[in-house]
Amino acid sequence: MTTPIDILIVDDRPENLLTLEHLLDSPELRIVRANSGQEALARLLDHDFALVLLDVQMPEMDGFETAELMRSNKRTRNIPIIFVTANHTERQHIFRGYDSGAVDYLFKPLDPQMLFCKVRIFLEIHRQRQALQAKTRELDARISELNMLQAELEKKNHQLQLLSSLDGLTGIPNRRQFDEMLGVEWNRMAREKLPLSLIILDVDHFKNYNDRYGHLAGDCCLRRVAESLDAMMRRPADMIARYGGEEFAAILPGTSIEGAQIVAESMRLTVAGLEIEHADSPVQSVVTVSLGISSVIPIPGCTSSDLIQAADQGLYQAKQAGRDRWVRADCVPVACKSPWS
Ligand SMILES: [Mg+2]
Structure with a gap:
């Protein structure tokens, strides 16, 4: 069985978090919750998330501010974000989202089908990236193994050359x-x-x-x-x-x-x-x-x-x-x- 993939869901309202969690329920996912931008940033530091579902309207630090802070941090810069907003009439908000590095949008009330599709796309990207990283690590290991073998071979060749240039009986050059x-x-x-x-x-x-x-x-x-x-x-x-x-x-x-x-x-x-x-x-x-x-x-x-x-x-x-x-x-x-x- 493969390791579950971590997803962070952020919303200031507990009932929204519950709904999201329910909709996303799957053995291949591990859902981590945060009820504010600050908490989201804290969770981001100790997990390796494949995706963040981020509520836009939150008191104190809203979704856009949270996303901007994420984008300014090297560790969290490339984590995909899906903004979740009720405000789909305000075009300005949408552009603001793209400015701060948004990857996608979902509108409330959530359409389970739409949510499922979008999350699946990001999970697939995450899986492919992980496979690529594993391949890269494997290749690196192979390369260093080959380098070691080559060094060993060169050493052996040198010894062989030395042996083939010496007389077996007397040990002086042949x-x-x-x-x-x-x-x-x-x-x-x-x-x-x-x-x-x-x-x-x-x-x-x-x-x-x-x-x-x-x-x-x-x-x-x-x-x-x-x-x-x-x-x-x-x-x-x-x-x-x-x-x-x-x-x-x-x-x-x-x-x-x-x-x-x-x-x-x-x-x-x-x-x-x-x-x-x-x-x-x-x-x-x-x-x-x-x-x-x-x-x-x-x-x-x-x-x-x-x-x-x-x-x-x-x-x-x-x-x-x-x-x-x-x-x-x-x-x-x-x-x-x-x-x-
Ligand atoms: Mg909210």
Whole structure:
């Protein structure tokens, strides 16, 4: 069952109020009475009326004055009013009613049919307005719910992006992130005409390590190496990534070949300094790394692949020369201008 709708009836004569109440009697309506303009205004403050039936002729404050006061109040301004008057010959009165915001008129003696029709129209308007307000509230709730979902989704996406850019085993950036950042830094260094250095390193005889100590120990070894290398990245743009199985790569923007050599030597010493036992290594009794270094000021016609190829070449030479060392290799294409030549 729907909530009854509140209607205010105002008349200075109790018998008129009784008649109105009788005529309006319906389970869908709740009638509130007032026997003066002042009382009507008081009732208006604590109810939400769909309609006011307002007697025009009342002592002290008449219907028009009451209506004017209603219209001057923000809360009661839009409540429809039906003036009830015996004075239907005075046109002047009717216009006065419209001036104060009247919506309709009824003449005494009341014609029940007419009263019923007019009240019904206003009730219908009231119902439609309420339905509209409910819909608006529902839509507002939906919108804020959608906003919350969107914020949650963005957060999840961000987490996902972060996860998809990190290597699952070591927690440092993965190959995908490496490729992306190398592209970004390549373009940045091209604009700023600064050298971009790259170090690619490989854990020496890692297959032997896995064969002897097992894959779990191998994973643990890679994690420790990654962690120590990552801790060496001091500048915000420096980045170490897991490049492949036991290969790592460091992007060092704005770093000269001399600077990169210092970093590479430091990496070599740091990994050896971890003193991870490697009994089956022909190089040392602990885990060591071999490194290839290359550096270039990016210019048109030269690509980051050339830089990778050069560092790879350096790594290959370091391994050929007995491992546990670094070798620098020049970026080959003619278009690339080596900063040290
Ligand atoms: Mg009266």
